[in-house]
Amino acid sequence: MLIVDDSVVARAVLSRLLGDYDDIEVVGQAGSAVSAHKILEDQKVDIILLDLEMPGIDGLAALPELIRASDGARVLIVSSACADGAASSIAALRQGAADTLLKPAAAQFTGRFADELVDRLRRIARPGKTVTHRPAGRIGALTPAPTTRRLECLGIGSSTGGVHALARFFGALPQSFTTPILITQHLPAPFMPYFAGQLAEMTGRPTRVGAPGVQPQPGELLLAPGDAHMTLVKTGPVIHVRLERKRAVSGCMPSVDPMLASIGKVYGPTGVGVILSGMGRDGLLGAGELAAAGGAVLAQDEATSVVWGMPGAVVNAHLAQAVLPPDQLARRIVEWSEGDTAWR
Template sequence: MNAPFTPTAADGTAVRILIVDDSAVTRAVLARIVDAMPGHRVVAAVGGIAQATGSLEAQPADLILLDINLPGIDGLSGLPDLMAAAPGVRVIVLSGDCADGSPAACHALSLGAAATLAKPESSPLAGGFGTRLAALIERVMRTVPRGTGTGATRRSDAFDIIAIGASTGGIHALAPLLAAIPPDLDLPILVTQHLPGTFTDYFAQQLAGLARRPVDVARDSLRIQRGRLIVAPGDAHIRVVPTSEGAATRLDRSPSISGCMPSVDPMFDSVAQVYGARALAIVLSGMGRDGARGAANIRAAGGIVAVQDQASSVVWGMPGAVAEAGLANTIGTPAQLGAFVARRRRPA
């Protein structure tokens, strides 16, 4: 019989684990779980992000066990800083909010966490939590870290198009979202924002400055090109149609299920049909459910759906409808969603 697999750090030593949790009791329990695992050791157990960053500066870690509800900076907000302080580190987010498929779990994974695990609500060891955590640690440490390999690889985009839908509060959300997307990420972007037609040209001018790329108002047979943004006019929906040279827009003025003009659903529906798994749909602040049906079609085609979180939304109707239907791959503030796009990676 083969000996049990014992993960080790990159240099062959024991796996070094940093525990970040605001509860001293939980830190002690997690430390006992780690200490019972051969080839693993706790290098520090701290109560907040600032302490964790200081610990990483003093001594490296291979794995971080990270709580969400922390004093000051919460775990999800601090996660990118921890990964920046320790390149290559893997993070497991532990929280009662991290049930499989929950918004918190999806958000953590989109930020780069290797895995999530829900803490029991009663005792820290209830429901076999210790056994499940130990197994998860071993599985995570078996995985080759992102970005490693035998040779340099060219960074490639995970998507071929970005389609954004928004309504009330969406204009304010678009600014930080587009600002976080670098100009060299030249994917075509489609935007449907609920606005009267009289504001379309002014809105397009605003978007050109925010997105740092040329902006066109959609029209029939307008070719979808890399490096350009297309916005729906106020009196028609955008539909995407395949062409011999790629894809183009077609205007649709038929009534939509949501009653909106323009509506996000026709845009998402047609993007799913033409781009399939290479599509990224983003739903920002807005009233109602426009975009929920289209988001379901994006997911069914294998594409990715991202939505704005409730705290940063003026109205969480549209993004909330998508999230509550379990269709969101990732949830975050507009700036976080922009950073997700900029990483050019699909969620784990």
């Protein structure tokens, strides 16, 4: 791991703290983005621990280049600028950071902060080769494609690494695609208003945080609030949002499972679900219900996922009809919806 922080004290304390763990090795320290880049010319690292507030080139500006120079190292932002709801946190995630963590004063680096830091580092660490249980040669067509090409609702679920994956997905989705899109991204509630604004800016589409009674509109993004599951119900001819706060099987709040299950119930074979990067298995149960209703499920590939837990669970359950990078998933959905291709 490489620590990049302009504070000598912070670098020393973090290095000493992490030195107590056998599975974490600090191989370099840098006080600036320029110094970090020089270290990466000779040193291979799996994780970069990066501060945002530094003199010269700040961490946010340096982030994309550090990821490139490190050949895709996971970046954990540890900064006092990462309070809940902070704009810089969402901006960093959008540019490719794997996760963010609020940095306390150096005197408070032990105890709860240390535990949380190590947990996040272990979560985003590059996994070894994953052994999956899917039949060889069937990636991209693991289950039969739907018989209809009509697409009336798209649901997207994501967690760790998901903000960057969403940016890639929507970067490849043309404005001519006007199917209503529901998104459940694992983020704390204070982040959601700013994240909705970022999504609107990033996609050029109207974006709202889901609220009871809201009706999905063509071309619009509906974002699950951070403190409730977003589902759809049909009352007579009207389809609208219902928020639920009961505990999900995954333990996540919000959870992808209720959203996808409701899309299956309301839209059946005209609903599609996409599972992007994230830890755990949230989305697996909902994907199963959507598939059982005749809908299609797609998953991000392992190579481009920060954590292949959520999409990997769907793939290993043989539910995914396409397993691709986010931008290619978007193109595949458009091609399929226009009748130009099957899922394979």
